[in-house]
Amino acid sequence: MLFAALSYAVSRSMQGGSTSIENEQAQIDQAVVDNYTAALNVGKMRLEMAGCSSIDYTPPADQVAGDKSCHMFHPDGANVSYQDFSATCPTEILETALGNPGDRCGLIIYAGTSGGNRLYTTPADLGQIAWNNGTSNWTGTGATSTSNGVTNTDTLVALSDAGTPYQAAAACRGLGPEWYLPAQEELNVLYVNRSAIGGFNESGSLPAGYYWSSTEYANSHARHQRFNDGSVFTHPPKDTALSVRCVRR
Numbered sequence: 154m155l156f157a158a159l160s161y162a163v164s165r166s167m168q169g170g171s172t173s174i175e176n177e178q179a180q181i182d183q184a185v186v187d188n189y190t191a192a193l194n195v196g197k198m199r200l201e202m203a204g205c206s207s208i209d210y211t212p213p214a215d216q217v218a219g220d221k222s223c224h225m226f227h228p229d230g231a232n233v234s235y236q237d238f239s240a241t242c243p244t245e246i247l248e249t250a251l252g253n254p255g256d257r258c259g260l261i262i263y264a265g266t267s268g269g270n271r272l273y274t275t276p277a278d279l280g281q282i283a284w285n286n287g288t289s290n291w292t293g294t295g296a297t298s299t300s301n302g303v304t305n306t307d308t309l310v311a312l313s314d315a316g317t318p319y320q321a322a323a324a325c326r327g328l329g330p331e332w333y334l335p336a337q338e339e340l341n342v343l344y345v346n347r348s349a350i351g352g353f354n355e356s357g358s359l360p361a362g363y364y365w366s367s368t369e370y371a372n373s374h375a376r377h378q379r380f381n382d383g384s385v386f387t388h389p390p391k392d393t394a395l396s397v398r399c400v401r402r
Contacts, residue, residue: 196231255349357381
C-alpha cells in the first residue's frame with residue numbers, strides 16, 4: 154500500500170506544482186499511519202487469540218526482562234515493528250514552523266494549544282480501543298486531571314491492578330515516549346480544530362464517533378467526547394472500545 158502511494162505521488166508530482174506535492178505527501182503520511190494502525194490492530198487480535206487478556210505496549214527501549222509473550226513489539230509477542238512518530242519531524246520545525254492548526258510536518262500535525270502547551274497529533278485515529286483492559290474489573294486509577302493528559306497517561310501505564318493494562322493510554326504511549334492519551338480539555342482542542350486537523354469520525358454513532366480522554370470520572374467510567382457535536386459523556390463504561398487519537402506536546 155505504501156509503495157503504491159509513493160509511486161502515485163512521484164508520478165503526479167511530475168505534473169503538478171508544490172500544492173500537488175503537498176497533497177500527495179499528506180496521502181503518503183496518512184497511509185503510513187493507517188498501515189501502522191492496521192499492524193497494531195492485527196497484533197492485538199493475534200495476542201488476544203493467544204489468550205492475552207493484557208497487552209504490553211511498552212516501547213522497545215523501555216522494555217525490561219520478563220515474559221514477552223503478550224508484548225506488542227517483542228518478537229516473542231505480536232512482533233509489530235515499532236515506530237516513534239516524533240522522529241518524523243525535527244523538534245525545531247515543530248516549535249517554530251507550525252503555527253496554525255492543521256499545519257503538518259512528517260506524521261505530526263499541529264493541533265492548537267491547551268493550558269499554554271502546544272499540542273500535536275497524528276493524521277489518523279489509532280483505532281477503537283478500550284480505556285481499561287476490556288473487562289469489568291472496575292478500579293479507581295487516580296488519573297482524574299481534566300487538563301494534563303501526560304500525568305494521566307504516566308499514571309495509567311505505571312499501574313498494575315485489576316484494570317491493567319489501560320489499553321488506550323498504553324497504545325498512545327506506544328507511539329513514542331512523548332505521546333499520550335489527551336485529557337478532557339486537550340481532547341476538546343482536537344474537537345474544536347477537527348476540520349483543520351482532519352481524519353476524525355464525525356458520524357455521532359457509537360463507538361467510532363466517540364473519543365476517549367484520559368480523564369477518569371469514576372471507578373467504572375471515564376470521560377469521552379462525541380465529535381459530531383462536542384458533547385461530553387461518561388457512558389458507556391471503561392471496557393468499551395471507543396476511538397482514540399493521541400497527542401504530544
